[in-house]
Amino acid sequence: MKPPVRDDLRLLEGYHSPQIDVEVRLNTNEAPVGPPPEFSEALASELRNVEWHRYPDRTASGLRADLAKLHDIEPERIFVANGSNEVLQTVCLTYGGTGRSVATFEPTYAMYGQIARSTQSAVVEGERHVDGSVSVFELERVIERHQPSIVFLCSPNNPTGTPERFEVLERALEIAPGLVVVDEAYGQFADWSAIDLCDDAGGPPNLVVTRTFSKTWAMAGARLGYAVIPAGMAPEFEKVVLPYHVDTFKQIAGRVALRFADQMEHRVAAIVSERERIETTLGRLGLNVWPSQSNFILFRTSPTGRSGDDVWQALVDRSVLVRNCSGWPRLADCLRVTVGTPPENDSFLEALAEVLA
């Protein structure tokens, strides 16, 4: 007999982002190119000194100190994990769970709901405007009605590319009975950051801001993310994470990467300029385009008379992979494309023009 899984998992589907073997992969919002070569050299030389038979520094003190310096706050206000997804899971394990609920504003990053459910938290869904923004009215409605233990905001929001409005965050911090998490996976592309609220005086006691090395930092392969948290919260997180969850390799990789902070963040401008070029062309092709402040663009194919599934498959047939969001609630006929290198973007735009011709 096949052993039965937990009752509440039976109806839950996993998170799927198909990895298809194509020439141009623009489906997971990674950076178009890896870190600079000097990074790899410096990392290789650091790795030679590792005592691999020892467990890692359990509190990742060096990496946390470096990140604290980057954000000009105390090291105890930094929590590091295996990608920001593990931060989100840690938040749900610590503050969510049975009898508690978690609020999301849809459409948004699917992992909030997924992780919440897998940690036995109930999910309450608010609605975004068609333009991707959350209204103060909707925020108040959801919080007042459901009293969620965790509110997830995403700025800029995946998959719409739009930053949250600052007044929405302010209001959330005022009225939420629990935590407010702002996911800033694409924070370098936005014109404001919730981290600015976390000053020496402490900042809001219920604000968690997550960041990742997976996107602008071009290190999705390292699985490293972190959060800026209120003082005193880290020991709560330590209760649920596995011992030594952040391995030695990753701690070193993060610290070495921070030496190249300027170079990494410099790349944002180049991506933005490519993004603008893509947006203009998509508009000209008659598609419905969400104005993005990120490294990806959401667009709807229906104004051209073609279905999203159709266009997605035709692109795959031309060896271009974008994210097919067509089957997601509220996103009928929507595709999401990551800004790639200029030649990759050319391939995508040429293939798309051919498909829609």
Ligand SMILES: *Cc1c(COP(=O)(O)O)cnc(C)c1O
């Ligand atoms: C890509 C992405 C992440 C990154 O997750 P990691 O686990 O750090 O790779 C987090 N949040 C959003 C909204 C994302 O799009």
